[in-house]
Amino acid sequence: MTGRTAALRESPAQDAVRRALAGNRMQLGQIWFQALLMAALLVALGVLVSLLIDVFERGGQMLAQRGVDFLTASTSSNPTIAGVGQGIFGSLLIVLFVLLFAFPVGIGAAIYIEEYARDTILTRVLNTAVRNLAGVPAIVYGLLGLAVFVIIAASFTGGRSVIAGGLTMAALVMPIVVITTAESLRAVPRSIREAGFGVGATKWQVIRHHVLPYAAPGIFTGSILTISRAFGETAPLVLAGGVLGGFATRPGLGVVETLQGPYTALPLIVFNWARQPSEEFRQLSAAAIIVLLAIILLLNGAAILLRNRFEKRW
């Protein structure tokens, strides 16, 4: 330690001589340090690996045995016939809400902030709002969903329903969509916008024909990550009315009634099963996690690959 401080004070020549003399020991310290840093990364990797090993050990066999049946069966208190079909359906519906509401609104808001807004008080308030919204804990969105979508808007959402859950999730990911989109828009070179304006294009023409196509890969990558987030996020759904049971399947029930009825989602099923003390439900939970992780790792992996590809090009 003191040696290093001294070395900094000495002239480079002196240090070089000293380094040559004491080289090996110093080198050892360097290697130790580097190894320690790498260990940090390896621990992260280790967690990933041990997590995967554990869920496969617990749930892999059952998943393999039950196969499609597990993916389509409804939840049940009988572990031998319980499945995640309802959860997958609910999660897909929630993603649909995200696609329908969070994406257009979020991308639109980002376009306004990056392309239209002048530096006014309103703009600053907007920016602050978006940034802070992105930092609000997920469970607080659950409270928002509970108060607004479940209770106040009950006549439209049907109370604790997939509509309420989907809208809650859309509100939760919207600021993330705004931020990732705005980042991609900011990466579009000014010269391209100027070229567009220079030939007499209107703002919207420049945005539509040049800015958005250029930013599209980035927006797309961000969107995939957002969808993956919507698959995995659990806490807000717990508050916004998600239940273990799942959708009502009485015959003769219309689409609207189904949407306004009870629902569940894949991560909610994981949550509920994980809390059961019996080992059978642990296994079920692990199997459901395999399904959930398969979806999420697929989406995230695709996003990472996509991004690396486009990073290389530009």
Place this chain on the structure above:
Amino acid sequence: MTGAQLAPRLSLTDLRGSPGRRRRETLIRSLFLAAAAVSLLISALIVLTLVGRALDFVSRVDLADLLSVGWLPRRGYFDIATIVAGTLVITAIGMVIATPLGLGAAIYLSEYASPRRRRALKPIIELLAGIPSVVLGFYAIAVLAPAIVQPLCGSNSIFSMGAAGIGVGILITPLIASVAEDAMHAVPMSLREASYGLGARKRSTSLRVVLPAAVSGVVAALILGVSRGIGETMVVSIAAGAVGGSVFTVNPCLPGQTMTAAMTALATGSDQAQIGAELAVPSLFFVGLLLFLMTLALNLVSERFVRRVRRGY
């Protein structure tokens, strides 16, 4: 002659553009403005909901119940200290885990890894960041609790704040790593070169030059980590136990209740309408407001630090 020459051969109307086009542009602009306004609406709704319903709770609760033996909402005890303490214990354990891991990974990626290796290794962090917290909750209770916490504590309950804390630590590691790495990456190469020029090695350069230069960003990363830890819900709800409530404790070997888990516990309780629990749902919003204010304050502070990084270079 002069008159003829200066006679305008173009009039203002020629430069007015088509009114249809201008109207369309204005319409499109308003649509985007409306989209942007939705984020304001959501912010306003969050604040109004939380404040309104929290006030409702405070006005109805017996204030003495806010400082009592524990957080047992179904019995009418709403001791805030219990759930705040639980939150802080779990967040502290999480930070003890995540700080060395996150910063170590950040220094390695930013200072040691070759661009190629960086490209190959960074996805580990990103994949870890993508794991849903409900899955890490399962990991905490199924792997961490029996493998680490139970032997250390000598306890036979699988529920503990310790296991939840480690789970939260794993959850916030990638966040700390990526924010800190961004900050270190932004340190100009010239600073490192100056350090090498003085004969310093990579280790001293990393620890004494790059880390201090990036200190704002690193601090911001840690604050964000704390904020995320405080707001984390699923890991705690699964692994910390104490579903029905908890008496005050700070012992990481014992089950405990956090602000977030208190909320999910109330929402998933089998029967929402138990006797004496009519304040249970309103209490959710009171806790939510507390949580919102804590994370908001932390996020604002961290944002200030991040801005300092940007201004620095």
Place this chain on the structure above:
Amino acid sequence: MTIQAPEIAPSDARPGPDVQREVRIDIRPMMQTKPDVQPTHAAEPAEVVFKLTYFSAWYGTFRAVKEISLDIGARRITSIIGPSGTGKSTLLRAFNRMNDLIEGARVSGTVTYHGVDLYAPEVDPVEVRRRIGMVFQKPNPFPKTIYENVAFGPRVAGVRGKKNLDEIVESSLRRAAIWDEVKDKLDGLGTALSGGQQQRLCIARAIAVSPDVILMDEPCSALDPIATLRIEELMWELKQNYTIIIVTHNMQQAARASDETVFLTMGDDRAGYLVEQGPTAQVFTNPQNRLTEDYVSGRFG
């Protein structure tokens, strides 16, 4: 004499003649090859396209250009010269309201275009930019095909039909003297061309909307001498139909390629102001102002 009112947007001459030419490396002797115009500033200038009166431009609270009054004549090449930071680009971008795009930028004084106040509240900058095109310092083709680069302007201006667009693309590329080099790869990326080709593509893109004026901001600064000469020759061709204003740091280029020269410099407040304007020959050989003389002879800046 009465001057005929020219059409703002020349719709004739399309498809234009093939202006493909050899690159001449020998630099044209200064001034001598200039054909017709020998206008002196005092004499009646051709026709005034732009008239600036006490024009100033601000970025926030900083005044970049101060109280400039000048006229710019039609169908000739006017070059704007001056040391770095004197507001040449700012002035140029004022002619087609490109500065509107910059947050906090504003102007005072008047700029008229064919007698119409360019900054009147009713004026639509989009309409202005369709008549007054621009070529930028760094070639900035869209990251799209060569065809799309040229066709975009006409398309947003309302030209429809593949045949019409094909025609415009070809004639614009021909006029920009790049047709022969790209006619076989119109579907190739514009960004894959060489720097000089990219800049000529940008010129083609600018003329594709049949503008009246072309503004060029140091169009050759990123190019090698041969590519530069090609662009200069091209400007020479284009001035038959267009009014051209060019900002340049290259004295020889200003002397070689322009009819009129505007010299800006800046005062202690760092605001650029007009020192001298006149026929290029006069500004370079017989400057009226000491500052101009120092600058054009290379003693300053």
